[in-house]
Amino acid sequence: MDNKECIITVELGTNGVRVMAFNLRGESIGSMKGSYPTFHTQPDYSEQDPEQIFITMLYVLKNLLTEVIHPKHYNIVSICFSASMHSVLPIDQNGEPLGNAITWADNRGKREAIELNSSSLGKRIYNATGTPIHPMSPLIKIAWLSRNDRGRFVNTYKFLSIKSYIIQQLTGEYVLDYSLASATGLLNIHKASWEHDALAYAGIKADLLPELISVFASPGKLRKEYQKSLGLHESVKILIGSSDGCLATLGGGVWEEGKATITIEDSGAVRTVGKQVIQDEKQRFFNYLLWENYYVSGGPTNNGGIVFEWFTKQFGDFKGPFDIDHAMENLMREAATVSAGSEGLLFLPYLLGERAPIWNANARGNYFGINIKHEKQHFVRATIEGILYEVYSIGRMLQEHRRIDTLTVNGSFASIPLIAQMLADIFNKPVYTGSNPDSIARGAYLLSAIDLGIYKSLDEAARSIHLPITVKPQSSNHNVYQKYFPIFERLSTKLNEEFEAIANVQQEEYIKH
Known part of the structure; x- marks a missing residue:
C-alpha cells in the first residue's frame, strides 16, 4: 500500500469533536478538535444542538484536511466514525431535528426508569439488551417522550443517535451500527436484532429506528457537495465505526483475561472484553456488542x-x-x-x-x-x-465477575501522570499508559486497518497495541485509601x-x- 495513504478518524464526543489522521502504519500524522456546549435548561435536562455538532465536525475536519492532509498530498482511504453512547434525536420526515438531541447525561426519565427497573419486564429487557435500566438509556428517553412530550413523539419519523444524524447528513442514509445500537436498551445483543419487549415498552416499532449495519459497513458515499467542499474523492470510504467505549477498549489493547481499561474523559468507565456477557442479578453492568461474539462489559460513571x-x-x-x-x-x-x-x-x-x-x-x-x-x-x-x-x-464490582491483574488507562484525564499514579495506588495494580492517550481514535484506526486487510482480525489488531509506560502502585498510599x-x-x-x-x-x- 502507498505510504502516502491515510485513515481519518472522527470522534463525536460529549463536549467536542476530535479528528485524527493516521498513516497506514498507525502513526499519527495530525489531529484537531473543536467544542460545543451542552444545555441544562431544566433540572435533569442535558441537551445539545445537533446542527451545531455537525457544523463543528465539518469545520474541524476541513481544517485538518486543508492544513495537514492536502498540503502533504495524502490520499485518504477511509473515514471512520465513533461517538458517545445513549443519545436520542427525534427527526421529522424531512430529516429535520425536532428540537435538541438528548445526551447520555440527561436524567429526566428517572421515574420511568425506577418503575421499569422494579418490574419483571425490566429484568427481561436487561437480560436481553445488556443495558442497565437507567435514564441514560434511549429506551427510557423515548418512553419519556411518549408520556411527557406527546407532540414531539407523534411527529417523529426516526429516533436517531447523534452519530446516525451526522452520517445521514453526510450520506443521506439512516443507519446505526450494531455496537452503538447495543447501548440503546433496544437491541437484543444475543440475537443482534431489535428487542420486541423493549420496543413495546418504548411505544415504537422498528421502522422508527435506523437500519442496523456492521461496524465495518459503509453507509454510502459522501454527498457531492461534501466531496467538493472537503476536497475528497468519491472513492473515500465512509466507515460507520462503533461507540467510543468499545473503541477505547480495542484501542487500549485490552483483549485478554486479566486486563481492564479505565477511560476518563468528561465521563468515565471501567471495561473488560469477553466472549460471554456478564450475568448480574443486580443489573449493574453494561454488556455492549463490539463485533459478533465479542462483548465489552463494565460500568460507566457520569462524573469524570x-x-x-x-x-x-x-x-x-x-x-x-x-x-x-x-x-x-x-x-x-x-x-x-x-x-x-x-x-x-x-x-x-x-x-x-x-x-x-x-x-x-x-x-x-x-x-x-x-x-x-x-x-x-x-x-x-x-x-x-x-x-x-x-x-x-x-472496578471492585467488576472483579466479582472478571479477574483484573493489570489496568490500561486512557482518556485525557486518566493519562495525567498524577492521576495514573493515584489509580495505581487506589487499585493496587500496575497501570499501563502510552504517549498518546487517545485510544478511541486508535480503536477507530484499527477498525479501518482490519477493513483494509492490514490486520486479519480484532484479536490481531488489539495485540498490536504496545503501552511501554508502567506506573507501579505504592503500597503505603494504597493502605491509606x-x-x-x-x-x-x-x-x-x-x-x-x-x-x-x-x-x-x-x-x-x-x-x-
Missing part, C-alpha cells in the same frame, strides 16, 4: 474529568478567561502537595447524578469530613480522589433519602418559578 473541570472553573486561577488548561495544571500541582487521603476530607463526585455502581440519578455532590485544618489544596486533592474512588468502586474508601462507599448509599428529597425540592422550585 467534567467534575474537575467544574472545580477548576470555580476555584482555579486563570491567566486568561479561556485558559482552563493552565488553571488545571496549577491545581494538579497543589493536589500533589497533599498526602493520600486528603487528611480525612472526602468528596462524593455526583454532580450529574450517577450510573455505576449506585445507578442513582438523584445522587448529588458532597464534601464530607471538613475540619479547621483543611485548606484549598486539600479540597483539590479530595475532588480528584472522589472521582477516582468512584472509578475504583466500579483502603481505610477511607469504605467510608466513601457507605456515604454513597446512606444519603439516598436526602438525594431524593433535595431533587424533589429542586423540581418543585423550578415548577413554581
Whole structure:
C-alpha cells in the first residue's frame, strides 16, 4: 500500500469533536478538535444542538484536511466514525431535528426508569439488551417522550443517535451500527436484532429506528457537495465505526483475561472484553456488542474529568478567561502537595447524578469530613480522589465477575501522570499508559486497518497495541485509601433519602418559578 495513504478518524464526543489522521502504519500524522456546549435548561435536562455538532465536525475536519492532509498530498482511504453512547434525536420526515438531541447525561426519565427497573419486564429487557435500566438509556428517553412530550413523539419519523444524524447528513442514509445500537436498551445483543419487549415498552416499532449495519459497513458515499467542499474523492470510504467505549477498549489493547481499561474523559468507565456477557442479578453492568461474539462489559460513571473541570472553573486561577488548561495544571500541582487521603476530607463526585455502581440519578455532590485544618489544596486533592474512588468502586464490582491483574488507562484525564499514579495506588495494580492517550481514535484506526486487510482480525489488531509506560502502585498510599474508601462507599448509599428529597425540592422550585 502507498505510504502516502491515510485513515481519518472522527470522534463525536460529549463536549467536542476530535479528528485524527493516521498513516497506514498507525502513526499519527495530525489531529484537531473543536467544542460545543451542552444545555441544562431544566433540572435533569442535558441537551445539545445537533446542527451545531455537525457544523463543528465539518469545520474541524476541513481544517485538518486543508492544513495537514492536502498540503502533504495524502490520499485518504477511509473515514471512520465513533461517538458517545445513549443519545436520542427525534427527526421529522424531512430529516429535520425536532428540537435538541438528548445526551447520555440527561436524567429526566428517572421515574420511568425506577418503575421499569422494579418490574419483571425490566429484568427481561436487561437480560436481553445488556443495558442497565437507567435514564441514560434511549429506551427510557423515548418512553419519556411518549408520556411527557406527546407532540414531539407523534411527529417523529426516526429516533436517531447523534452519530446516525451526522452520517445521514453526510450520506443521506439512516443507519446505526450494531455496537452503538447495543447501548440503546433496544437491541437484543444475543440475537443482534431489535428487542420486541423493549420496543413495546418504548411505544415504537422498528421502522422508527435506523437500519442496523456492521461496524465495518459503509453507509454510502459522501454527498457531492461534501466531496467538493472537503476536497475528497468519491472513492473515500465512509466507515460507520462503533461507540467510543468499545473503541477505547480495542484501542487500549485490552483483549485478554486479566486486563481492564479505565477511560476518563468528561465521563468515565471501567471495561473488560469477553466472549460471554456478564450475568448480574443486580443489573449493574453494561454488556455492549463490539463485533459478533465479542462483548465489552463494565460500568460507566457520569462524573469524570467534567467534575474537575467544574472545580477548576470555580476555584482555579486563570491567566486568561479561556485558559482552563493552565488553571488545571496549577491545581494538579497543589493536589500533589497533599498526602493520600486528603487528611480525612472526602468528596462524593455526583454532580450529574450517577450510573455505576449506585445507578442513582438523584445522587448529588458532597464534601464530607471538613475540619479547621483543611485548606484549598486539600479540597483539590479530595475532588480528584472522589472521582477516582468512584472509578475504583466500579472496578471492585467488576472483579466479582472478571479477574483484573493489570489496568490500561486512557482518556485525557486518566493519562495525567498524577492521576495514573493515584489509580495505581487506589487499585493496587500496575497501570499501563502510552504517549498518546487517545485510544478511541486508535480503536477507530484499527477498525479501518482490519477493513483494509492490514490486520486479519480484532484479536490481531488489539495485540498490536504496545503501552511501554508502567506506573507501579505504592503500597503505603494504597493502605491509606483502603481505610477511607469504605467510608466513601457507605456515604454513597446512606444519603439516598436526602438525594431524593433535595431533587424533589429542586423540581418543585423550578415548577413554581
